[in-house]
Structures are given as structure tokens and as C-alpha cells.
Amino acid sequence: MIILYCGDVVGEQASTRLAETLPALRRIHGVDLVVVNAENCAPTGLGMAAKQVHQLLDAGVDVITGGNHSWDSEESVELLELAQVVRPENLAPGVPGHGHVHVEVAGETVTVVNLADHCAMKSVKATAGKFRPAYAGWTTAPKDGTVIVDYHGDHVLEKQIFAHAIDGTAAAVLGSHTHEATVPLHILPQGTGLVTEVGMTGPGGSVQGFTPDNLARGLRETGDPFSAPLPTVSSGPLLLGAVLLDVRDGRTVHIERITWPQDEEETS
Numbered sequence: 001m002i003i004l005y006c007g008d009v010v011g012e013q014a015s016t017r018l019a020e021t022l023p024a025l026r027r028i029h030g031v032d033l034v035v036v037n038a039e040n041c042a043p044t045g046l047g048m049a050a051k052q053v054h055q056l057l058d059a060g061v062d063v064i065t066g067g068n069h070s071w072d073s074e075e076s077v078e079l080l081e082l083a084q085v086v087r088p089e090n091l092a093p094g095v096p097g098h099g100h101v102h103v104e105v106a107g108e109t110v111t112v113v114n115l116a117d118h119c120a121m122k123s124v125k126a127t128a129g130k131f132r133p134a135y136a137g138w139t140t141a142p143k144d145g146t147v148i149v150d151y152h153g154d155h156v157l158e159k160q161i162f163a164h165a166i167d168g169t170a171a172a173v174l175g176s177h178t179h180e181a182t183v184p185l186h187i188l189p190q191g192t193g194l195v196t197e198v199g200m201t202g203p204g205g206s207v208q209g210f211t212p213d214n215l216a217r218g219l220r221e222t223g224d225p226f227s228a229p230l231p232t233v234s235s236g237p238l239l240l241g242a243v244l245l246d247v248r249d250g251r252t253v254h255i256e257r258i259t260w261p262q263d264e265e266e267t268s
Contacts, residue, residue: 002033006018006241007200008177010203048076080096087099088115100114105146113148115150117152119153134162152175153177175198181199209233213231240258
């Protein structure tokens with residue numbers, strides 16, 4: 001089974017580019033399942049928007065994962081009702097959305113579980129007082145068939161410890177949230193693939209996909225980068241943060257990074 005995972009999609013242009021090239025990516029790499037973190041896919045880069053979510057689903061995305069931005073707008077919250085859209089599992093009852101989904105892939109069941117660490121979720125009003133540790137969420141989540149984890153978090157240490165703790169019970173632990181891809185690609189001793197941070201699918205030359213000007217000005221003038229107006233999504237060159245997994249019998253046997261198709265013939 002070949003699984004494509006794309007890290008945090010930021011903004012409208014990145015969503016469109018991914019949707020346009022996804023059929024080619026599926027064909028070129030023989031992809032069976034596509035999982036995309038799209039909590040930043042709205043034009044503002046904050047939360048999800050229906051146009052972008054349905055654009056991605058129509059293009060062939062099978063599961064959309066989220067994180068701390070999953071509740072950024074009413075529209076984003078409404079989209080959590082879709083079966084294909086998940087947000088972190090490790091939350092107490094009463095928070096909109098669901099944290100896992102089962103999909104059938106070539107006659108096999110795949111469970112995608114979304115988790116998040118405390119640092120990523122600490123300022124989210126929708127989850128205030130309802131956060132549970134990621135491992136606690138993992139222990140109660142269903143784990144039917146092949147299991148893929150989107151771990152949305154700041155801390156390298158926590159992601160790596162978690163992956164080693166569940167080695168052999170998930171096919172992969174794929175880090176999201178920081179938008180800055182890490183280089184090493186790991187296959188742990190019992191067959192769990194680990195990427196500490198897959199990286200964003202969005203505009204480069206930016207601050208996590210956003211224009212740096214207001215953030216830098218706020219820091220210079222007040223010591224608080226968020227004291228200036230919120231930044232807009234950057235128009236820099238688009239990057240694809242993505243990994244391709246070859247999973248057999250619930251274990252990863254190969255993992256690699258991939259880039260956008262390079263010419264029109266590939267995408268046609």
C-alpha cells in the first residue's frame with residue numbers, strides 16, 4: 001500500500017496547486033491513500049474553508065487532518081462534521097469534530113488518528129479545559145487495520161518518544177504543525193515510520209507561510225510579534241511538504257520525500 005501524506009497546506013494558492021497536481025502525484029507514484037493536513041487551507045491561512053476543503057477532496061484527498069486551527073472559524077467548525085475531516089483525538093467529549101477515521105483501501109482497513117501536543121493546543125479556546133495528553137488519546141482511539149498517526153505538535157522530543165512508545169502498533173507517525181520540514185526519515189525497529197516534521201505545503205520565503213513584515217514589526221516595536229495586525233498569507237514560491245510511504249502488513253518498509261511534478265506532461 002502506497003500512502004501519500006502532505007503537511008500543513010497554507011492558503012488558497014497552495015490548496016489549488018495541490019489539487020491540480022494530486023492526480024499526477026497519485027498516478028506517478030501509484031498512490032493508494034492520500035492524507036493531507038489542511039487546517040490552514042482557508043485563504044487567510046487560519047482554519048479551513050469549504051471551497052478549499054472540497055477542492056482537495058474532489059481532487060482525490062481521502063482524509064483531511066487538523067490541529068490547533070481546526071476551530072478558527074464557524075465555517076471550519078462546520079467542516080469538522082464531514083466524515084473525511086478529523087481533528088485531534090486527545091480531547092474530552094463536547095469538542096466539535098472527531099479524531100479518527102476508518103477508510104477502506106484496496107480491500108484493507110486503514111485508521112487515521114489525529115493527535116496533538118499541549119504546546120500546540122494551549123491557546124485554543126474551543127478546547128480549553130478539555131485537552132488530554134496525546135498518549136492518553138492514543139490508548140483509547142480505535143486502531144483497526146493499518147494505523148497512520150498525524151501528530152500535530154511543537155516538540156521534537158515528544159514526537160520521537162511517542163513514536164518509539166507505539167513502535168510496531170502504527171505504520172507511521174507523521175509530524176505536523178511547525179511547518180519547517182526535518183531532514184531525517186526513520187523506520188523504527190518494529191516497523192513504524194517516523195518523520196518528526198513533514199513540513200508545510202505552502203509559500204516559502206515566509207514565516208510558516210505568512211508574510212513576515214507585521215510579525216517582525218510587532219516584535220521590534222513592542223516585543224510582541226502579534227501586537228501588529230495579523231499577517232497575510234505569503235505569495236512566495238510554493239513548496240510541497242510531503243512524504244511517500246510503502247506500507248506492508250501494517251508496517252512501513254520504505255519512506256521518502258517527494259516534490260511537485262516538474263513539467264506539464266507529468267501533470268496531464
